[in-house]
Amino acid sequence: MSYKGDNLMSVKRTNRSVALRALHEKGAMSRKRLAENMNLTPGAITKIVAEMISDGLLSEGEALTSGNAGRREILIDINAKKACGLGILINLQQAILSGAWLDGSVIFSQDVPLESDAPSEETAKQLSQRLFELLEENGIPREKVIGLGIAVRGITSADGRTVRNSFGALAETDYPLCRLFEELTGFHCVMENNVRSLLAAQMFLSRDENEGSQFFLRCGHGIGAALSIDGKIWHGVTAQCAEIGHIPIIRRGGKPCHCGKSGCLETIASPGAMQDEALSALSAEKTPLLWQTFQDRNPEDLRVFDVLTAASNGDAGASAIVDQAIQALGSAIKALIYLVDPGKIILYGSLFEDPYYLFRLSSELQEGVDMRHDVVIEKSRYNLQLEDKAACLLAVQDFMDNGGIQE
Ligand SMILES: [Zn+2]
CATH class of the missing domain: 1.10.10.10 (Winged helix-like DNA-binding domain superfamily/Winged helix DNA-binding domain)
Structure with a gap:
């Protein structure tokens, strides 16, 4: 020590x-x-x-x-408009460029399509250039910029300087993205994994409600999570804390996962997994209601919400797929409840806009958890709104953590 x-x-x-x-x-x-x-x-x-x-x-x-x-x-x-934080969120085939004042109010937020096989240096150059254009379009002088927050999908290094693996968002692995953006923009940069940046934004915007510990579960196509303990986001030794989607569940014969392993929780319980499972089971015998719905639709258009609608209407095959997904995810979250004893579980993602899924998961989480655990389970009040500002709020929070003193 x-x-x-x-x-x-x-x-x-x-x-x-x-x-x-x-x-x-x-x-x-x-x-x-x-x-x-x-x-x-x-x-x-x-x-x-x-x-x-x-x-x-x-x-x-x-x-x-x-x-x-x-x-x-x-x-x-x-004095909120004294300074502005900038942000770049990098996801699969998409980046979001954003800017916010010190109170978190958004100045601009713009989606930019990304080519995942383009060299990262080219991508970073284009994004930096567009960011400077956005500053100019919004009449913000560079002197007002306090830094650039980078939120990136996948695994970042413990020192927040390198993208270990973005699982397809960037062409390279072990890439020093933070340093590259510092060189390209001249701004002080901070980098964080995308889900942790969403939790940081949730905590910043909800202001005075972040005492204790919170578990933030994001279900997009896959499953991501972040954990705060006593108001601080926890990273772990290798910055992979709360990678709940990659808990090994199926020991033999599990489906391959994008992380390189097989049988991860994500391969059973994510929206993408439920969708794939339903597509391969789609038949008059196994999934009669879903089958009916797709009589005059292309099965390629099948989405997780079709599976949930069929399950909520009593389709036995669709229900079995949803049950399996919810039980697997529920078990992983219950393990976390017993391990960490969080005050709140925050659910984030379009999946939680589906009342049937939300009700089923909440019921699953009540089962088998004794009453001494006083955990609040709720959908994020900023559901689906945090991606637009998470990266620039990283810069604002870093500035505040440094007492507003720029090196
Ligand atoms: Zn995995």
Whole structure:
């Protein structure tokens, strides 16, 4: 274990960071209330606030009269438009370029198609160029940019500098994407796995509700997850914490998974797996209702929602596929409930917009979990809205974590 002392610069950084987080989470407040919130003396707060006002990061607002003596207190708030964070989210065949102010309000968000076999350097050059165009189109000078957040599918290195494997989003593996974007843009860059960036965005936007531990489950085509413990996102030794989709479930004869193994949870329980399973079972005998639906439709158009509709209407074959998927996913989540004891499980993805699936999974998660576990299971209040801003919010949060001090 290594030990590090705090020098005055890191104390200053920490205090400024806590002030920014407190104002972000609780809204504008007086110096007195900020001092109480941060457990600092009024003298110390006055100095920190004065410095941050002079940097333009904080501003004075309304004056409130408080207490019996009728003292007037001036509210202090974050000057949200002082600085802007930029972001690039990289997914399969698609990138999202975004920008947001310090309060998380989005300035722009744009989808850009990606060619997965193009060299990453070319892709990064094109994305950087488009980002600069978007800055110009939105009238934002480069001096306002505090950094670039990169959210990327797959496995990133523990130091957040290298993409170990994006499973098809980028042409190369072990690619130093963070450094490349720093060279191309000149901005300070931070990189994170895409699902962890979604949880970070969820936590940033929901402000004062992130005490304790939360498990964030994202079902897109596959299954991804992220875990926060005591308000901090957990990475693990190799930055693969909460890779729940790749828990080995079937020991022999499992289907191949894109991670290179076979029989992973994702190959049974993901929306893509349910879809594939239904397509291969599609017949008048095994899946009669689904079969009927596809009498005048191309089976290639079969989607997981068709399977769920058939299952909810009593199709035995479709129900068996959904049951198997829900039981496998439910078992993995219950193991996590017993291991981590999270306060909340947040469900994210279009699958959870389906009332039948949501009800079935929630029921499965209640079964076999004793009442001492007080876990709240809910659909994200930002469901399907976080991809548009997750990457630029990484830059905003990194800036706040550094106390708004740029190197
Ligand atoms: Zn796998």
